Amino acid sequence: MGFPAGGDGTDPRAGGSEAPTLIVRGGRGPLPPQGGPLEGMPPAWAAEQWDDAYRRVRLAGRAYVWLNLVEQRMRALVDEVLRPVYAPAHGEEWVTAAAGPAGEEWVHRAAAVREVSRRKGYLLDPVDDEPLVFLTLPQLRELMVQHWPCFEPHLVDRREIELALDELEVARHVVSRNRALTRTVLDQTERAAARVLALLDGTHGGVPADVVEELVAGRYADVVAVHPDRVRLQRDLPVEDLLDGARRLDAVGIGLGMLCQNYTGKRLVRLAGDGCRIRLLFLNPASSAVRRRERELGIGRGELGRAVEMNIMHVRRVRARLRDQGSFEIRVFDDLPRFTAYLVEGPRTTGAGGRRRSTDLGVVQPYLRRARGIESPALVLRGGAGQESGGTEPGLLEVYREEFEDLWGDSRPVS
Known part of the structure; x- marks a missing residue:
C-alpha cells in the first residue's frame, strides 16, 4: 500500500509542484500514482x-x-x-x-x-x-x-x-x-x-498415433514417449494395447516380467494362434550374470534365478498348448544384460490421404545398477516416426532390433 511521503496527513496537492513520492509495502512492485501508470515501467509478470x-x-x-x-x-x-x-x-x-x-x-x-x-x-x-x-x-x-x-x-x-x-x-x-x-x-x-x-477412417484398435508426436518425432529418433518407471508406462500403454494386432513379437530381458506377469497365458495363446510369431529371449538363470545382478539389487542368492525360471516355465506351458510350436521360440543368453525390450511388428495401415503408416512399436528399458526393472525409465518407440519429416538416419527401434538379432544369434534354445 502506498502513502505520500511526510505522513503529516496534509493533501500533497496543497503545496509544491513535485509529484508525491510513494512508499510501497508488499511484493507486487511499485503502485502507480493516481494520475496513471509509471512512465517507462511496464507491468511485469512474476516468475x-x-x-x-x-x-x-x-x-x-x-x-x-x-x-x-x-x-x-x-x-x-x-x-x-x-x-x-x-x-x-x-x-x-x-x-x-x-x-x-x-x-x-x-x-x-x-x-x-x-x-x-x-x-x-x-x-x-x-x-x-x-x-x-x-x-x-x-x-x-x-x-x-x-x-x-x-x-x-x-x-x-x-x-x-x-x-x-x-x-x-x-x-x-x-x-x-x-x-x-x-x-x-x-x-x-x-x-x-x-x-x-x-x-x-473406418478403423479400430491399436495404439493411436499421437498427432503431436507425428509433428515433432523426427527430432527424437522415433521416441514418442518417456516414462519414469514401468508403472506409469503401463498406465498409459497397457500390454494388451502394445500387443494388439501384433504380427511379430521379439522380447529380450532378464525375466520379461511385463509380459509374463501382466499378460495372461490365455491371451498369449490366442495371440500366437492368430498368427503372431513370437521370440522370447531370457537371461540364463544358471549364468554368472544372474548372480551379479542379484548382488547389484541386494537380494538373496538364487532369488532372481528362481523368478526367471518360473517365467520360462510359464511360457513353455503356453508353447505346449500351440498347434504350431515353431512359431513360438524361447531362448536364453549368458551375456550381462543391458536393457529389456519388447519389439512389436504390426501391419502397415493406410491413414488419411492414402499415407502408409507403420504400427510397429517398441518399449525399451535400460537396466540401472540399483533399480529393479519395474523402477527403470521406459522409452516408447514408434517405427518410422523419425523418418516422417524426411530423415534418413534409422530410428532407435531399428537400433534395438539389431541388438536383439545379435543376442538371438548367440543364444541357446530352451526345449
Missing part, C-alpha cells in the same frame, strides 16, 4: 505467472492440434460425401442446399465471415476460399447427422462418433476462448480425438 502461462500454453497447444486435425478430417469427409450429391444441382451454393432451412442461418453467417476475409486479405490460400472452410466443428457434425444415410456406408458407428464429438466440445470451447485447460480435460480430448479420427 510464477510466466510458469503458469507456459503451462496453459502447453496444454492448450496440444488440444488445439488435435481439434484442428479432427475439424480438417470432418470437413474433408463432408466435402467428399455431400458435394457429389448437391453440387450438380446447386453449384457453389451446395453447402446452403445441404444445410437446408434448419442450417440456413449459420451458413449465411459463415458466408459473411468468408466475405470479410476476402476483403481484408485473410484468405492466404485459394483452397480456403470455400464456404465449407468457414463452418465450425458442430456445424460440420450437424451436416453429417442430417445426412446420415449418405455417411452410413463409410462410417462404422454413428453413436460412438457423436459421443466422442461431445467429449471434444469442452476443450473446443476452452481453447477457442483461451481459458485454462486442465490435464484431465486434455487427456479426455486426446482420447476422444484419436477415437474420432479412427472411426472416420
Whole structure:
C-alpha cells in the first residue's frame, strides 16, 4: 500500500509542484500514482505467472492440434460425401442446399465471415476460399447427422462418433476462448480425438498415433514417449494395447516380467494362434550374470534365478498348448544384460490421404545398477516416426532390433 511521503496527513496537492513520492509495502512492485501508470515501467509478470502461462500454453497447444486435425478430417469427409450429391444441382451454393432451412442461418453467417476475409486479405490460400472452410466443428457434425444415410456406408458407428464429438466440445470451447485447460480435460480430448479420427477412417484398435508426436518425432529418433518407471508406462500403454494386432513379437530381458506377469497365458495363446510369431529371449538363470545382478539389487542368492525360471516355465506351458510350436521360440543368453525390450511388428495401415503408416512399436528399458526393472525409465518407440519429416538416419527401434538379432544369434534354445 502506498502513502505520500511526510505522513503529516496534509493533501500533497496543497503545496509544491513535485509529484508525491510513494512508499510501497508488499511484493507486487511499485503502485502507480493516481494520475496513471509509471512512465517507462511496464507491468511485469512474476516468475510464477510466466510458469503458469507456459503451462496453459502447453496444454492448450496440444488440444488445439488435435481439434484442428479432427475439424480438417470432418470437413474433408463432408466435402467428399455431400458435394457429389448437391453440387450438380446447386453449384457453389451446395453447402446452403445441404444445410437446408434448419442450417440456413449459420451458413449465411459463415458466408459473411468468408466475405470479410476476402476483403481484408485473410484468405492466404485459394483452397480456403470455400464456404465449407468457414463452418465450425458442430456445424460440420450437424451436416453429417442430417445426412446420415449418405455417411452410413463409410462410417462404422454413428453413436460412438457423436459421443466422442461431445467429449471434444469442452476443450473446443476452452481453447477457442483461451481459458485454462486442465490435464484431465486434455487427456479426455486426446482420447476422444484419436477415437474420432479412427472411426472416420473406418478403423479400430491399436495404439493411436499421437498427432503431436507425428509433428515433432523426427527430432527424437522415433521416441514418442518417456516414462519414469514401468508403472506409469503401463498406465498409459497397457500390454494388451502394445500387443494388439501384433504380427511379430521379439522380447529380450532378464525375466520379461511385463509380459509374463501382466499378460495372461490365455491371451498369449490366442495371440500366437492368430498368427503372431513370437521370440522370447531370457537371461540364463544358471549364468554368472544372474548372480551379479542379484548382488547389484541386494537380494538373496538364487532369488532372481528362481523368478526367471518360473517365467520360462510359464511360457513353455503356453508353447505346449500351440498347434504350431515353431512359431513360438524361447531362448536364453549368458551375456550381462543391458536393457529389456519388447519389439512389436504390426501391419502397415493406410491413414488419411492414402499415407502408409507403420504400427510397429517398441518399449525399451535400460537396466540401472540399483533399480529393479519395474523402477527403470521406459522409452516408447514408434517405427518410422523419425523418418516422417524426411530423415534418413534409422530410428532407435531399428537400433534395438539389431541388438536383439545379435543376442538371438548367440543364444541357446530352451526345449
